[in-house]
Amino acid sequence: KAGVTQTPRYLIKTRGQQVTLSCSPISGHRSVSWYQQTPGQGLQFLFEYFSETQRNKGNFPGRFSGRQFSNSRSEMNVSTLELGDSALYLCASSLVGPEAVGYTFGSGTRLTVV
Amino acid sequence: GNSVTQMEGPVTLSEEAFLTINCTYTATGYPSLFWYVQYPGEGLQLLLKATKADDKGSNKGFEATYRKETTSFHLEKGSVQVSDSAVYFCAFRSPGNQGGKLIFGQGTELSVKP
Numbered sequence: 001k002a003g004v005t006q007t008p009r010y011l012i013k014t015r016g017q018q019v020t021l022s023c024s025p026i027s028g029h030r031s032v033s034w035y036q037q038t039p040g041q042g043l044q045f046l047f048e049y050f051s052e053t054q055r056n057k058g059n060f061p062g063r064f065s066g067r068q069f070s071n072s073r074s075e076m077n078v079s080t081l082e083l084g085d086s087a088l089y090l091c092a093s094s095l096v097g098p099e100a101v102g103y104t105f106g107s108g109t110r111l112t113v114v
Numbered sequence: 115g116n117s118v119t120q121m122e123g124p125v126t127l128s129e130e131a132f133l134t135i136n137c138t139y140t141a142t143g144y145p146s147l148f149w150y151v152q153y154p155g156e157g158l159q160l161l162l163k164a165t166k167a168d169d170k171g172s173n174k175g176f177e178a179t180y181r182k183e184t185t186s187f188h189l190e191k192g193s194v195q196v197s198d199s200a201v202y203f204c205a206f207r208s209p210g211n212q213g214g215k216l217i218f219g220q221g222t223e224l225s226v227k228p
Contacts, residue, residue: 004157033215043203043218056215090157092216103216105150105158 002026004093004106012112018079021109025072025093031055032074033103034066037088046089049074050096081113116141120204120219127226133191135222137178137204140185145206147171147180147187148216152201161189161202199226 005024013019025032033056034046045058049068066076072093078085088110092103121136139145146165150158162171167182176191187204204219 006157035216042220043205043216045215045217048215058215092158102160102163103148104160107157 004091004104006089006091006106006109008109009107010110010112012114013081014114015081015083017081018077019081019111020075020077021089021091021111023074023076023091023093023106025074025091026104029093029095029104030072031094031096032068032072033092033094034074034076035090035092036060037090037108038086043090046076078111083113085111086113087111116206116208116217118204118206118217118219120202120222123201123221123223125222125224127194127224129196129226129228130193131226133189133194133198133224135189135202135204135224137187137189137219138185139187139204139206139217141206141208141217143208144182145208147178148205148207149176149178149187149189150203150205150218152203152221154200158203194224194226196226196228199224 007022031050033048037043048056052068063079068074088108090108092105094103117140119138148163149161151161152158162173164171164180170179178187178189201221201223203221205216
């Protein structure tokens with residue numbers, strides 16, 4: 001079956017702009033999580049959505065937001081981009097409940113802010 | 115607070131050498147534990163997992179045992195190959211959190227020379 005699909009793979013934006021990243025989970029997976037990966041901070045949890053509701057949130061400013069649609073696809077948005085937002089953004093999907101012992105990650109979106 | 119500590123890299127080994135990457139965690143209760151691998155330019159792939167004390171996760175020759183008494187989940191492989199060169203991440207999910215919030219270690223880069 002198809003894996004987690006993230007689009008676009010690469011993105012270059014200018015400071016002050018906003019950006020929207022997309023994630024399509026594995027069919028049947030209802031939980032979608034987002035992570036930011038940078039050389040300095042490593043992998044940091046952004047937020048998680050389940051049934052179109054944000055269930056968990058990491059320690060990121062309000063410029064970072066997300067949403068989930070009824071088909072479980074998710075988007076994350078970053079407004080007023082800063083140079084420090086340059087990172088690999090990873091999306092992961094999973095089942096929920098006791099069977100949710102594995103998370104499948106997408107290949108990520110590489111965002112560069114100039 | 116909750117955290118994961120991995121041995122620092124890079125780790126450089128010759129082909130067929132024995133590999134150990136240490137991982138310890140700080141968490142309350144019995145978290146689920148994971149090892150993920152990231153190849154250059156790609157997202158994370160689940161390598162193995164363990165959900166309760168004394169469980170042994172294994173995959174592709176890699177093994178890790180959930181040691182509650184030492185709060186550790188060290189990754190081992192008896193004979194590494196050049197194709198194992200990648201960054202390895204230890205992670206856990208807190209008990210009671212059925213969602214997608216994973217806490218990651220900083221990653222350990224492994225380089226295997228022929």
